Amino acid sequence: MKKLRWLILLLLFPLVIPISSMRGTQKPAPPARPLPANTVHDVHSYSNPQEVRVRHVDLNLHVEFEPKVFSGSATLTLERVSKDRAARLILDTRALNITHVWASSNGQSFTPTPYTLGASDAILGAPLTIDLPDDATTVKVQYYTSPGASGVQWLEPAQTAGKKFPFVYTQSEAIHARSWIPLQDTPGVRVTYSAYIRTPPNLMAVMSAEHLESSKGEYRFQMRQAIPSYLIALAVGDLRFKPLGKRTGIYAEPPVIAKAAFEFADTEKMVETTERLYGPYRWGRYDILVLPPSFPYGGMENPRLTFATPTVLAGDRSLVSLVAHELAHSWSGNLVTNATWSDFWLNEGFTTYIERRIIEALYGRERAEMEATLGRRDLEEEMAELDERDEILHIDLNGRDPDAGSTGVPYEKGVLFLRSLEETFGRANFDKFLRGYFAHFAFQSITTADFAAYLKQHLFQQSTALAARIPLEEWLERPGLPASAPQPKAVAFARVEQQAHFWAEKKLTLKQFTTARWSTQEWLRFLQSLPDELGAARMAELDEAFHLTQSGNSEIAFQWLLMAIRNRYEAAYPRLEDFLTTIGRRKFLKPLYEELVKTPSGRERAQAIY
Ligand code: BES
Ligand code: ZN
Numbered sequence: 001m002k003k004l005r006w007l008i009l010l011l012l013f014p015l016v017i018p019i020s021s022m023r024g025t026q027k028p029a030p031p032a033r034p035l036p037a038n039t040v041h042d043v044h045s046y047s048n049p050q051e052v053r054v055r056h057v058d059l060n061l062h063v064e065f066e067p068k069v070f071s072g073s074a075t076l077t078l079e080r081v082s083k084d085r086a087a088r089l090i091l092d093t094r095a096l097n098i099t100h101v102w103a104s105s106n107g108q109s110f111t112p113t114p115y116t117l118g119a120s121d122a123i124l125g126a127p128l129t130i131d132l133p134d135d136a137t138t139v140k141v142q143y144y145t146s147p148g149a150s151g152v153q154w155l156e157p158a159q160t161a162g163k164k165f166p167f168v169y170t171q172s173e174a175i176h177a178r179s180w181i182p183l184q185d186t187p188g189v190r191v192t193y194s195a196y197i198r199t200p201p202n203l204m205a206v207m208s209a210e211h212l213e214s215s216k217g218e219y220r221f222q223m224r225q226a227i228p229s230y231l232i233a234l235a236v237g238d239l240r241f242k243p244l245g246k247r248t249g250i251y252a253e254p255p256v257i258a259k260a261a262f263e264f265a266d267t268e269k270m271v272e273t274t275e276r277l278y279g280p281y282r283w284g285r286y287d288i289l290v291l292p293p294s295f296p297y298g299g300m301e302n303p304r305l306t307f308a309t310p311t312v313l314a315g316d317r318s319l320v321s322l323v324a325h326e327l328a329h330s331w332s333g334n335l336v337t338n339a340t341w342s343d344f345w346l347n348e349g350f351t352t353y354i355e356r357r358i359i360e361a362l363y364g365r366e367r368a369e370m371e372a373t374l375g376r377r378d379l380e381e382e383m384a385e386l387d388e389r390d391e392i393l394h395i396d397l398n399g400r401d402p403d404a405g406s407t408g409v410p411y412e413k414g415v416l417f418l419r420s421l422e423e424t425f426g427r428a429n430f431d432k433f434l435r436g437y438f439a440h441f442a443f444q445s446i447t448t449a450d451f452a453a454y455l456k457q458h459l460f461q462q463s464t465a466l467a468a469r470i471p472l473e474e475w476l477e478r479p480g481l482p483a484s485a486p487q488p489k490a491v492a493f494a495r496v497e498q499q500a501h502f503w504a505e506k507k508l509t510l511k512q513f514t515t516a517r518w519s520t521q522e523w524l525r526f527l528q529s530l531p532d533e534l535g536a537a538r539m540a541e542l543d544e545a546f547h548l549t550q551s552g553n554s555e556i557a558f559q560w561l562l563m564a565i566r567n568r569y570e571a572a573y574p575r576l577e578d579f580l581t582t583i584g585r586r587k588f589l590k591p592l593y594e595e596l597v598k599t600p601s602g603r604e605r606a607q608a609i610y
Contacts, residue, residue: 033055033226039053039081039186039188039189039339040188040339040340040447041340042186042187042188042339042340042341043340043397043398043399044123044124044174044175044185044186044340044341044397044402045092045124045175045184045185045186046090046091046092046118046124046125046126046127047090047091047092047127047183047184047185047186047189048086048088048089048090049081049184049186049188049189050081050082051080051081051082051086052078052079052080052081052082052086052089052132053078053079053081053184053189054076054077054078054089054183054184054189054191055077055078055079055191055192055226056076056077056191056192056193056194057074057075057076057077057181057183057191057192057193057194057232058074058075058076058077058193058194058195059072059073059074059181059193059194059195059196059197060072060073060074060075060195060196061073061195061196061197061198061234062197062198063168063197063198063199063200063205063234063236065154065166065168065200067147068147068154068168069144069145069146069147070144070145070149070152070180071143071144071145072142072143072144073140073141073142073143074140074141074143074181074182074183075107075138075139075140075141076089076091076138076139076140076141076183077107077137077138078132078136078137078138078139085132085134086132087131087132088129088130088131088132089129089130089132089139090127090128090129090130091127091128091130091141091178091182091183091184091185092124092125092127092128092175092177092178092182092183092184092185092186093117093125093126093127093128093143093178093179093182094120094124094125094126094149094150094176094178094179095120095125095145095146095148095149095150095179096126096128096143096144096145096146096178096179096180096182097143097144097145097146098115098117098128098141098142098143098182099142099143099144100112100140100141100142101113101114101115101128101130101139101140101141101142102139102140103130103131103132103133103136103138103139103140104136104137104138104139104140105133105135105136105137105138106137106138107137107138110138110140113130113131113132113133113136113139114130114131115128115129115130115131116128116129117129123175123399123400123401124175125175125178125179128141128182141182143182145179145180146179149176149179149180150176150179151170151171151172151176151177151178151179151180152168152169152170152179152180153168153169153170153171153294153295153296154166154167154168155167155168155237155292155294159292159293159294160237160238160253160292161252161253161254161255161256161292161310162238162253162254162255164238165202165203165237165238166203166237167235167236167237167238167253167291167292168234168235168236168237169233169234169235169236169237169291169295169307170232170233170234170235171233171295171296171297171300171307172229172230172231172232172233173230173231173300174230174341174344174402174403174406175230175341175401175402175403176230177229177230177232178229180234181229181232183229184229185229185230186228186229186340187228187229187230187337187338187339187340187341187445188228188339188340188445189228189229189445190226190227190228190337190443190444190445191226191227191228191229192222192223192224192225192226192227193209193221193222193223193227193232194209194220194221194222194223195207195209195219195220195221195222195234196218196219196220197218197219197220197221197234197236198217198218198219199217199218199219199236200217201216201217202238203217203236203237203238203239204219204236204237204238204239204251205219205234205235205236206234206235206236206239206251206289206305207219207221207223207232207233207234207235207305208223208227208231208232208233208234208302208303208304208305209221209222209223209303209304209305210222210223210224210284210285210304223303223304225282225283225303225443226443227303227334227337228337228445231301231302231303231334233300233302233305233307235289235291235307237253237292238253238254239251239252239253239289240252240253240254240257241287242257242258242260242261244261244264244265244267244268245267245268245269245271246268247268247271247281247284247285247286248267248268248271248285248286248287248288249285249287249288250264250287250288250289250290251287251288251289251290251305252289252290253290253292256290256310256313257290259313259315260288260290260310260313262315262317263312263313263314263315263317263320264288264320264323265317266317266320266323266362267286267288267323267327269362270323270324270327270358270362271286271327273358273361273362274327274328274330274331274354274358277354277357277358277361277431277434277435278331278354278431278434278435278438279331279435279438279439281330282330282335282442283303283304283330283334284304285304286304286306286327286330287304287305287306288305288306288308288323288326289305289306289307289308290308290309290310290313291307291308291309291310292310293309293310293311293582293583293584293585294582294583294584295307295308295309295310295584295585296584296585296586297309297585297586297587298311298312298322298325298585298587299312299322299323299325299326300326301326301327301329301330301333301334301351303330303334306323306326306327308322308323308326309322309583309584309585311554311583311585311588312554314520314552314553314554314555315552316520316553318519318520318521318553319520319553319554319555321355321356321359321371324354324355324358324359324362325351325352325355327358328350328351328352328354328355328358329347329351331350331354331438332346332347332350332351332353332354332438333347333348333350333351335438335441335442335443336350336437336438336441336442336444336446337444337445337446338445338446338447339445339446339447339450340447341397341402342394342395342396342397342448343394343446343447343448343451344395344402344406344410345393345394345395345409345410345411345413345414345448346414346446346448346451347410348410348411348414349393349410349411349413349414349415349417349418350414350418350434351411352375352411352412352414352415353414353415353418353419353422356368356371356372356415359371366490366491366492367519367521369488369489369490370490370492370493370519370521370522370525371521372415372419372488372490373488373489373490373493373525374521374524374525374528375408375411375412375415375488376412376416376487376488377528378408378412379408379409379411379412379413379416379481382407382408382409383409383480383481386407386409388479388480389479390407390409391409391413391479391480392409392476392477392478392479393409393410393413393414393417393448393475393476393477394448394476394477395409395410413475413481416481416485416486417475417476417485419486419488420470420475420482420484420485420486421433421455421459421470423486424466424469424470425459425462425463425466429459429462430459433458433459436458437451437454437458440454441454448476452472452476455472469484470484471484490521490525492519492521492522493522493525496518496522496525496526496529497525497526497529499513499514499526500526500529500530501529503530504530504531504534510541510542510545510546511545513545515546520553520555520556523553523556523559524555524556524559527548527556527559527560527563528559530563532566533566533567534563534567535567536567536568536569536570538567539563539564539567539569539571539572540569540571543569543571543572548560549564549571549572549575550575554583554585554588557575557579558579558588558591558592560572561575561576561579561592562591562592562595564576565592565595565596565602566595573605576592577609579592580592580593580609581609593606
């Protein structure tokens with residue numbers, strides 16, 4: 001299985017092979033922000049922000065589809081942190097080809113400075129150590145990426161919706177920014193950035209930043225708010241824009257833009273709702289970029305521009321909790337950021353909590369409870385197979401790849417913890433606490449300990465009696481779920497479960513079902529409530545009645561295909577193969593492959609599809 005997981009990873013982000021050209025120069029805009037007091041140690045970065053900190057990144061990149069490389073320069077504006085002038089700057093890199101390094105005392109005139117690229121570690125990449133002259137304020141690195149850069153995916157025209165033009169996108173979280181920019185790749189360091197991007201003349205570039213100006217093949221961007229490196233993002237393809245509301249819109253390839261605009265029509269309302277709950281949206285615009293299906297995630301919260309999988313375009317807006325989720329990161333994650341990947345639950349648990357609150361505000365309590373119930377069920381299923389160390393919110397990732405350790409725990413255990421705070425202290429009170437939390441830590445990167453201290457001071461202090469009901473240490477530092485973990489309840493699910501059981505026990509025929517008005521969430525619950533061992537004949541019966549193999553809803557299709565593998569329902573295999581070869585979303589691929597390799601014939605099939 002380990003091997004297969006690596007195969008999947010390799011498929012998504014293949015490996016190295018260099019070649020390319022060089023150019024570019026640019027002056028940075030020195031920022032005037034107070035320097036954060038200190039930086040916690042991040043085991044996933046070689047950088048030395050305790051001594052010298054990068055404050056602004058100025059990119060000058062040429063996007064070259066032919067050798068599949070970005071080439072150009074990154075100019076980094078520095079601030080000394082320690083009083084004894086640091087003699088060196090250490091940057092993170094992975095499979096980067098460094099061609100020149102210069103230093104400057106004024107950001108204008110640069111002189112070459114010595115540097116060394118250390119040995120490459122499989123997880124961390126290679127440290128780039130740059131000699132810093134005493135008066136250096138700026139460093140400029142000229143480089144080009146490798147075609148197999150772990151954070152860059154190059155697509156052939158056949159892999160796009162339009163089939164005519166190539167496409168490229170970056171995915172920097174967790175530690176892939178270093179594969180396309182040499183920088184201090186730790187979420188504890190925040191930078192502003194600017195970029196000058198050159199593309200083939202018929203393609204459009206978009207970034208997680210404000211779009212300044214462009215002419216054919218030339219784009220300028222600026223991100224004025226200080227963000228962690230994992231939020232720097234770029235995509236280039238045959239893109240169109242369609243506005244949704246006054247500060248919201250969609251970027252997508254021409255064949256999908258209308259469908260996407262329909263699907264995400266509620267986006268502006270979501271922004272307004274979240275502002276009402278947790279304070280102002282601090283990023284200006286909120287747009288969504290719909291990517292080709294190989295995108296490895298459901299969504300990525302790149303600031304001002306969420307990257308989203310097309311697999312949520314169900315045609316009925318039933319999977320828009322993904323937008324609620326990525327939008328929620330504009331508060332939890334992008335505004336208040338996990339300082340290290342061990343604190344990842346601060347990003348994802350809070351975001352899942354806000355996501356469900358947005359869904360409740362827009363679509364009602366029942367819908368939010370259905371999603372919460374599905375979430376808790378997935379968590380329990382996953383935890384049954386997890387190592388105890390992976391069930392801990394404040395996870396120890398020393399020596400591990402933060403992507404490999406990524407599970408549903410920071411999301412669903414995190415949200416249960418926050419929900420237990422809401423239920424214990426009351427919703428109005430907890431909302432007020434959260435507003436205070438976002439205001440207090442805005443544009444900072446914080447640890448689990450920072451959060452716990454703030455929680456004790458601002459919530460627990462209100463009532464020692466209520467605080468005594470929260471097993472805080474158990475929630476944060478121990479595996480499993482505390483006995484007091486909330487249990488979401490969806491009334492509609494009781495009906496669906498009953499029908500599933502009656503049909504399984506042959507007390508009801510499918511004709512007697514009342515599925516006409518079932519939501520996607522009810523369908524998912526129905527499928528999950530059926531016995532694991534159904535047999536191919538009963539699968540065929542379901543398929544005939546409900547056409548599940550052909551479902552256009554990716555979540556329903558995924559659930560059905562899992563069942564198809566388990567029950568050796570061969571009529572669904574062509575769809576399974578199609579699903580596995582076109583969709584890159586890890587949440588779907590991993591469980592399907594895991595289910596396949598449980599049997600020898602399935603393993604063969606998995607290898608063949610691969
Ligand atoms: N930030 C994550 C995606 C991510 C996590 C990328 C870890 C790299 C490392 C994003 O906000 C996310 O959680 N996406 C989910 C969708 C969401 C609706 C739960 C996903 O992609 O499944
Ligand atoms: Zn998230």
